[in-house]
Amino acid sequence: MAPIQNTIPTGHLELDEDGFLINPAMWSPGVAEYLARIDGISELTDTHWKLIESLRNFYFTHGYAPQERHVCLLQQLDKYCLENLFNNQYREAWRLAGLPNPGEEYKSYM
Numbered sequence: 336m337a338p339i340q341n342t343i344p345t346g347h348l349e350l351d352e353d354g355f356l357i358n359p360a361m362w363s364p365g366v367a368e369y370l371a372r373i374d375g376i377s378e379l380t381d382t383h384w385k386l387i388e389s390l391r392n393f394y395f396t397h398g399y400a401p402q403e404r405h406v407c408l409l410q411q412l413d414k415y416c417l418e419n420l421f422n423n424q425y426r427e428a429w430r431l432a433g434l435p436n437p438g439e440e441y442k443s444y445m
Contacts, residue, residue: 355429355436362433370431374422379431383420385410390432400429400437 348366349357356362367387371379379387389410393401401409403425407416421427429437 351436353436356433359433359435366433367431374427374431376422376427376431380420382412382416383431386412386417386420386428387432390428390434394432394434400434 348361348369351357354370356366364384368379371377371383376383386406389406390401393406393409403417404414406428407414410416413419417425417428421431
């Protein structure tokens with residue numbers, strides 16, 4: 336399936352059919368803000384950014400997605416922090432963090 340193509344102020348953004356960046360190296364805070372606005376999150380707060388950075392750091396250190404509750408606990412937040420901040424979806428936080436599509440099986444847990 337061909338990638339979905341969206342234009343952002345800084346250039347061209349390629350997303351797969353599930354809305355994940357095709358090339359995670361193209362991620363920037365501006366991309367996260369753009370995707371958040373598309374998904375109805377009007378503003379990314381300091382807590383959003385803390386969680387996004389935590390997801391990125393974990394993924395690029397370990398090569399896989401941490402359990403949702405683990406991300407929240409690492410940041411000393413309520414175990415439902417991702418659900419509360421990202422439209423009830425861990426998948427949304429993962430996507431805004433610019434991380435690759437985790438695959439069908441893993442998405443079912445997100």
